[in-house]
Amino acid sequence: MTDTIEIPERDWGKVHVFTLDLRADEVPAFTTPDDSGWPLKRALGATHLDPERVEVLATRELTGMGLSGYLVEGQGVQEAQVVPDRARLDALTGHVVVLPSVALGTGAQTLRPTAPLAHFATYSETPARPANERLESESARGTLTGGRTDPAPAGQGSRARLIAVIAALAVAALLLVWAFAG
Numbered sequence: 001m002t003d004t005i006e007i008p009e010r011d012w013g014k015v016h017v018f019t020l021d022l023r024a025d026e027v028p029a030f031t032t033p034d035d036s037g038w039p040l041k042r043a044l045g046a047t048h049l050d051p052e053r054v055e056v057l058a059t060r061e062l063t064g065m066g067l068s069g070y071l072v073e074g075q076g077v078q079e080a081q082v083v084p085d086r087a088r089l090d091a092l093t094g095h096v097v098v099l100p101s102v103a104l105g106t107g108a109q110t111l112r113p114t115a116p117l118a119h120f121a122t123y124s125e126t127p128a129r130p131a132n133e134r135l136e137s138e139s140a141r142g143t144l145t146g147g148r149t150d151p152a153p154a155g156q157g158s159r160a161r162l163i164a165v166i167a168a169l170a171v172a173a174l175l176l177v178w179a180f181a182g
Helices: 024-031 039-044 066-075 079-091 156-181
Strands: 005-007 014-020 055-058 095-100 109-111 117-124
Touching (some): 024 055, 055 066, 066 095
Antiparallel strands (some): 014 117
16 A cells, blocks of 8 residues: 655645665666656656755765754754654665655645655654844844934935935936037
8 A cells, every 4th residue: 555645735844754665776767857757756656846855865874863863953854753753764774765845846746655665754844933033142232322213204215315316307407408508
């Protein structure tokens, strides 16, 4: 039985992990798109797959970190989600395919992975911290004196610019009249 993975439209924040049951010398031909197609995309049953975003990893290259560490540190997966699978993830051998949501595009699709792929798990990325958080370091504290000032009334800056532009045009027109009159 194969897993069916529903990818909703504009899906984001997920990381899908698949095992790849191939010999090391077969992996490049399977995972690299060419003129005759892309076996990886076909085996996933994907309608869209961005080759620049697909990660194919040899688990032996993750020594010291393990696949679980790579998912947390390299892909931003929530550590609490990886903990229950840590031993199984780090025991995987051979190659794995890691698909972040961005690799699957913005349209809805249904993945139906077939051999040599097998769906291992789907994890959620750690949500990014809001960019508008208040800075709490000593260097972020201001050194301005004099307190707050009231903002300029709305529209006053625009009016001054308009008057300056009209005055400049009037001066330019007078110069042209003077240059051609004499």
